[in-house]
Amino acid sequence: MAAVTQWLASAAADRDRAGLVRRTDSARNPQTRPHLLDLASNDYLGLADDPRLKAAATDAVARYGTGARASRVVTGTTAAHDDLEHALTTLTGRPACLAFSSGYTANIGLLTALGDPDTLIVSDAHVHASLIDGARLSRSPVAICPHSDLDALDALLRTRTQRRALVVVESVYSVLGDAADLPRIAALCDSRDALLVVDEAHGVGVRGDGRGAVHAAGLAGAEHVVVTATLSKALGAQGGAVLGSPLLREHLVTTARTFVFDTALAPAAAAAAAAACRIVAAEPERVAALHEAAATIAGAAGVDVAPGAVQSIPIGAPDVALAAATTLHERGVVVGCFRPPSVPDGISRLRLTARATVDLGRAASAAALAARLALAPVGVDA
Ligand SMILES: Cc1ncc(COP(=O)(O)O)c(C=O)c1O
The missing domain is CATH 3.90.1150.10 (Aspartate Aminotransferase, domain 1)
Known part of the structure; x- marks a missing residue:
């Protein structure tokens, strides 16, 4: 048996013994x-x-075909992407939006585009794998903050030696389902000159009349807050987004590797998600x-x-x-x-x-x- 096969078999047996087997079971x-x-x-x-999302996706397939064919910065951007970014900014009240092919790539793209050795990333202990991976790939020093511990967060920000800092939380945590205290965390970040990244994968369409927890906390226009989102949960489609300032959007278009080197979100998914944003606002x-x-x-x-x-x-x-x-x-x-x-x-x-x-x-x-x-x-x- 080849060494790799032996290793795979032994890892599978370990998982089986520990009750950790996962299956893709239709x-x-x-x-x-x-x-x-x-x-x-x-x-x-x-x-x-919803028939309205299905119709939007079907129309987009008829107009653009089944795939985007290229990255957004080559030929992959369609009017469906422009419309989606407009619909997401209207729903969330954020100034600008950049759509990604998934929430996972949005998080990795954002953190790797903002991180460097002079930026401390302070990550809540319960954040999603995509944020953990983004922090790891960013070349930033990373500090893990005990879950929702504001005193510990303050201490980490106050004693940092790096010029910039980036705090990473989820508005509604994906496994335990609890919420971050966004008003207090945002105020703390403001006082310590840190950028707050809020993953609203479980917040958009759910909190604050569907406009998200950041909007509900009165932080939609806050310059030191960036939102990431998925289009694949409450919005019923597929894809992801970063919502922040126009300057941040422009930075990501050129530097976020999971945006530049990734085929654009399928136009059908973009059109369905845009339809979903309008439904959430209206209903x-x-x-x-x-x-x-x-x-x-x-x-x-x-x-x-x-x-x-x-x-x-x-x-x-x-x-x-x-x-x-x-x-x-x-x-x-x-x-x-x-x-x-x-x-x-x-x-x-x-x-x-x-x-x-x-x-x-x-x-x-x-x-x-x-x-x-x-x-x-x-x-x-x-
Ligand atoms: C908190 C959080 N962030 C990001 C993601 C990734 O989103 P997507 O499934 O669109 O890649 C998920 C989804 O599983 C999530 O729960």
């Missing part, structure tokens, strides 16, 4: 298995199935329905309702979490099963996501069952 897709209750996807407003009742679903799920599961769509039920051991998720699947419910390395505190959990269009009665029964399985995973009487 049988878990609620879109093609309509009997399944979807409490796992990130389609928070139910827009991925705040969707956001209200999402929060009602979140409260229903949390209440039935017996956990405190989290500020976004993600409701988290801590379990502890990865194999117990996996067994609970498997039992739920057998009973027609798909939930997220988050285990190391996807859990920042090392505690495996079931992650139930609310959706504006979910059946509240079914969601409540499923959440109650999930909570019972978390307490007594073997032989639960459902």
